Amino acid sequence: MTVSSRPSPQPADDHVVADQSAIFDFLADPRSHGIAEAVERIDTHGAVVFLAGPFAYKVKRAVLFPFMDFSTLEKRRAACAAEVEISGAGAPGLYLGVAPVVRTASGLALGGEGETVDYAVKMRRFDTNLTLDKVAARGGLAPDLLKAMAATIVTSHRAAPERRGVDTVVRLASYLADNTKEFAARPELFPPREANALAAAAEKALATIAPLLKARSATGFVRRCHGDMHLRNIVLLDGCPVLFDAIEFNDDIATCDVLYDLAFLLMDLWRQGLWAEANAILNRYLWATNDAQVEGLSALPFFLSLRAGIRAKVEAAGLAHLSGAQRLEAETRIREAFQLAQAFLHTSGRAELWAVGGLSGSGKSTWATAMAPAAGRAPGAVILRSDIERKRLFGIGEVERLPPEAYAPNVSEKVYGRLRDLARRVLATGQSVIVDAVHARPGERDAIEAVARKAGAPFRGFWLEAPEETLIRRVETRTGDASDANADVVRQQLAYDLGEIGWARQGRPVSRAPSAAPPSD
Structure with a gap:
């Protein structure tokens, strides 16, 4: 039992250049693996995978595409070895090695003495429902x-x-x-x-x-x-x-x-x-x-x-x-x-700059997350969040807490300056931007509007509000978030002189489809 080659070196419409049906039949047989339950087969354009008991065996198809060449036994062996090395490095314990399929006097076998007729990547089987x-x-x-x-x-x-x-x-x-x-x-x-x-x-x-x-x-x-x-x-x-x-x-x-x-x-x-x-x-x-x-x-x-x-x-x-x-x-x-x-x-329209402001706990980040996918071209707006940028400025993780001095006025000025600089750079690429920060001071609101004006980008400002008890409840109950705000911070912010706010109050996510949305019939 051998793998027969087609007489022409040119691939057929399916790009297959050799007959591997005997090997596929062998690996699909539960007896080949010493198991009683059925073997599950998964076909793709470049490989066939057999799920057998605790293992999976992936055989490269004998195909010749402009972008992929598995047309010879040696090329398939090299590809199997490369997959174990490359993919295995990022998935420890998943890739177990290369298993030769050999022809013996009694038929095909996985490993052992005999003529090697093909190769399979041997993997630890996982639940395919978890891809x-x-x-x-x-x-x-x-x-x-x-x-x-x-x-x-x-x-x-x-x-x-x-x-x-x-x-x-x-x-x-x-x-x-x-x-x-x-x-x-x-x-x-x-x-x-x-x-x-x-x-x-x-x-x-x-x-x-x-x-x-x-x-x-x-x-x-x-x-x-x-x-x-x-x-x-x-x-x-x-x-x-x-x-x-x-x-x-x-x-x-x-x-x-x-x-x-x-x-x-x-x-x-x-x-x-x-x-x-x-x-x-x-x-x-x-x-x-x-x-x-x-x-x-x-x-x-x-x-x-x-x-x-x-x-x-x-x-x-x-x-x-x-x-x-x-x-x-x-x-x-x-x-x-x-x-x-x-x-x-073929997306249309200019990149836009949206800014959302409000005291801690007013829902700015939730609002920005909801709005971003529909803002501008796919895959939506870049969100520039002051809490994230402050942590990045100090080189710490998103949920690590900063000391009080990290919230000093001079530091906040650097954070807002950074937000404006990044917003300018993002707009220049054609991607829309949402800047998420308290924006408590009129000068901060004016400055972010000026970024849009200088870039020739449409601007929309939104101001979110909530009762004091809601603000405090939200900041006290959230976990795994970049914000360090607590009830004391909220109370301090409530004493701010916010000045005149010209942004839309209680901004709500607009209902519109993202650009480059998948076509529908």
């Missing part, structure tokens, strides 16, 4: 989980090796060209007129941001990243989000700008209507990383669009392995991803 695409479908992406997800991504990017000087512009241009070619080959999924318009808009966008991308490459923002960071490739293990199944087959693809890496997850959340979750991940990522990330927001529409286009292309490549209802569902997802790729590049 974050499934968790999201159940409405389980709670704020604490989003916070943990963002922290996991930040940790991953900090640990990722730098690749300074890599020309990411050339690589991104090649991905666009490949998308255009694949779209043209499937006019039934990707209408040629729309595909051509998308290609032209994307090329123009890439040319505009090329100097920025080169500068980011020179300053350490290009790293050997995960490369395939969407919800299905994050799993809850012992209650913690863990990245797995990173790009292992092409180091060039995985070497990218960290915001391009993040954009895959943001796009995946956005296309599923999880706009608030996408916005929360972006903001938490920015809060935990270098200020210089801000300028990178200029590239975000292009990054999101390209990720959506690649998702459409890759899922289209896997259609050959689907049938019936599964195929119809996949075709719907593919068309939606393609339309979203267009929408990310």
Whole structure:
């Protein structure tokens, strides 16, 4: 029993260049694993996974794509070994090694003596209901989980090796060209007129941001990243989000700008209507990383669009392995991803600056979180929060408490100055901004309005109010929050002379759909 090769070196429509059916049948048989229960099989465009007892075996398909080549036994072995090394580093205990499939006198076997006919990545089996695409479908992406997800991504990017000087512009241009070619080959999924318009808009966008991308490459923002960071490739293990199944087959693809890496997850959340979750991940990522990330927001529409286009292309490549209802569902997802790729590049309107003020406990941060996803282009407004920026100024964690001297007037002036500076920089990228701070003094309110005026950006100011007992109850009962305010702080603030407040009182979240919202039928 051997793996038979097709006579032509050119891939068929499904890009498969060798017959692995005997191996798949072997791994799908419970007897091959010494278990009684059925083996669960999961098919993707590039691999087949077999869930057997306490283990999972992932076999690379013998496929040849422009972006992925598993066409030979040696290439599949190398890819399996690379996956164990690369993904295993970020998921301790999940990846157990490479298991050869060998041909013996009595048939195929996992390991042992004999001719090796293929390889499988051996993993500790986990509950597939705990991948974050499934968790999201159940409405389980709670704020604490989003916070943990963002922290996991930040940790991953900090640990990722730098690749300074890599020309990411050339690589991104090649991905666009490949998308255009694949779209043209499937006019039934990707209408040629729309595909051509998308290609032209994307090329123009890439040319505009090329100097920025080169500068980011020179300053350490290009790293050997995960490369395939969407919800299905994050799993809850012992209650913690863990990245797995990173790009292992092409180091060039995985070497990218960290915001391009993040954009895959943001796009995946956005296309599923999880706009608030996408916005929360972006903001938490920015809060935990270098200020210089801000300028990178200029590239975000292009990054999101390209990720959506690649998702459409890759899922289209896997259609050959689907049938019936599964195929119809996949075709719907593919068309939606393609339309979203267009929408990310065709958002209208200028970036806006919104400011929200009010005494501690008035609900500013809750209000900003609710408003941000619908403000400006996807994935919504950048939230600049005084409590966060004060902690960043002192180099401490979000929920660590600062001493009273950290709230001295001269320090607060630095914090407000920092908020204004960051707001200017964010607006310059085209992303909208919400500045969340007490804004008790008329001069502070005037200064943030002046930022919008100088930037030529629309401004909206909101002032939130609540009874004293409500303010005190809120600050005394909240936990895990960046604010250090307590009842004494509230009482002090109530004695402030606020001056004339021209902002809208008791601002409420507006009801409007985010830009680049997933298309609906």
